[in-house]
Amino acid sequence: MIQLKLLPSIKLALKNIRSSKLRAVLTMLGIIIGVSSVIALVSIGQSSTQSVAQQINSLGTNLLSVNVMDTSEGQLKESDVDSFKKLYGVKDAAPAVNGRITAVNGKTSTQVSLIGTTESYQNIRDTKVANGRFLADIDNEYREKIAVLGSDTATTLFGADNPVGKEVQLNGNSYKVVGVLESKGSSIGQSGDSVIIVPLSTAQRVLGTTDIQSVYVQAQNANVLTFVQNELERSLMPLFHNNTDSYSVTNQQDVLDTMSSVSKTMTMLLGGIASISLLVGGIGIMNIMFVSVSERTKEIGIRKAIGAKRKDILMQFLIESIVLSGLGGIIGVGVGFIAIKIYAVITNTSVTFSPPFTFIAFGFSLVVGVVFGVFPANKASKLHPIQALRFE
Numbered sequence: 001m002i003q004l005k006l007l008p009s010i011k012l013a014l015k016n017i018r019s020s021k022l023r024a025v026l027t028m029l030g031i032i033i034g035v036s037s038v039i040a041l042v043s044i045g046q047s048s049t050q051s052v053a054q055q056i057n058s059l060g061t062n063l064l065s066v067n068v069m070d071t072s073e074g075q076l077k078e079s080d081v082d083s084f085k086k087l088y089g090v091k092d093a094a095p096a097v098n099g100r101i102t103a104v105n106g107k108t109s110t111q112v113s114l115i116g117t118t119e120s121y122q123n124i125r126d127t128k129v130a131n132g133r134f135l136a137d138i139d140n141e142y143r144e145k146i147a148v149l150g151s152d153t154a155t156t157l158f159g160a161d162n163p164v165g166k167e168v169q170l171n172g173n174s175y176k177v178v179g180v181l182e183s184k185g186s187s188i189g190q191s192g193d194s195v196i197i198v199p200l201s202t203a204q205r206v207l208g209t210t211d212i213q214s215v216y217v218q219a220q221n222a223n224v225l226t227f228v229q230n231e232l233e234r235s236l237m238p239l240f241h242n243n244t245d246s247y248s249v250t251n252q253q254d255v256l257d258t259m260s261s262v263s264k265t266m267t268m269l270l271g272g273i274a275s276i277s278l279l280v281g282g283i284g285i286m287n288i289m290f291v292s293v294s295e296r297t298k299e300i301g302i303r304k305a306i307g308a309k310r311k312d313i314l315m316q317f318l319i320e321s322i323v324l325s326g327l328g329g330i331i332g333v334g335v336g337f338i339a340i341k342i343y344a345v346i347t348n349t350s351v352t353f354s355p356p357f358t359f360i361a362f363g364f365s366l367v368v369g370v371v372f373g374v375f376p377a378n379k380a381s382k383l384h385p386i387q388a389l390r391f392e
Helices: 002-019 021-057 078-085 137-141 151-158 200-207 222-239 252-295 297-305 310-347 355-381 385-390
Strands: 063-068 090-105 108-117 129-132 146-149 167-170 173-181 195-199 214-219 247-251
Touching: 002 021, 002 310, 021 252, 021 310, 021 355, 063 222, 063 252, 078 090, 078 214, 078 222, 090 151, 090 200, 108 151, 108 200, 137 200, 146 151, 146 167, 151 173, 167 195, 173 195, 195 200, 214 222, 222 247, 247 252, 252 310, 252 355, 310 355
Parallel strands: 108 195, 146 173
Antiparallel strands: 063 214, 063 247, 090 108, 090 167, 090 214, 129 173, 146 195, 167 173
């Protein structure tokens, strides 16, 4: 019985909407903009969160980074790194020195980052080799003049040629290229492809320093990360005369949690701002429905005069409001999906469509239709039939 009454009401609502298409479209515009904005902004925000997580994870698994900021209080040596490896919960550790150098091949030159490290660096930092090989411990022991090129560096210096086995000039000295890395892209604002990796002892000679600037420590699993971090800090304190400002120990999971929290907060903020458009759209629906009640006062009077009950009139106008917001929501979902695809093409990034937020946005549009449709529907249902028939 309810279905029989509901279907004619929906048909009547669609008929009234078709009779004034422009007004209906303008009324739905706020809902369309609101729904599409929520879907697009939340999807882009969630994809950004995933991208940040992938970038941090690309640095390595279960990673802790020790960085020396002030060498006046103390320095790190290879022997200190060896002692880190013996700490409980530590799987491996790789020392590193960094600097900027000029790399030359023939007439082509480029400024790149030089990283001096050991064989352990490859597994700890999840570094993969596309051609050739990575460093070996024996290379560091004998201070071999060899180099592993990042993918961008290899392309810049050698073009499409395979550089493995060829020579490259680093600050005027010849180094044999033994490998080329797979592309890692940018991570936390830094390119992982515009680099040259050489043995630690070789880099120390090139850069004129014996100090180790960074140590990458890999924990055995994620459960012992915090424990290992505390152990590292305890080991570093006597090396730097208890001056904790001279060094830092960064937990990869802490960085990931912080960045994810910020990204999620921004996503919710953007979604909240976009939701304001839905409220504006609801106000627009309410205004138009009040106008519709005024225009159709005589119609309401005639329907009441021939036996229509208050709840019938209430349901008719409420359904019209819900149909308007529902159609706006459906169109908004389509517009939001198109906006996501356009953004992905323009920025050349992967954006994941978010079904849960799509349903939430669409459901919210229906709620807006009900909430803001109640007031004009209630006004229409309360009209006295005689007064309505006399209305001019």
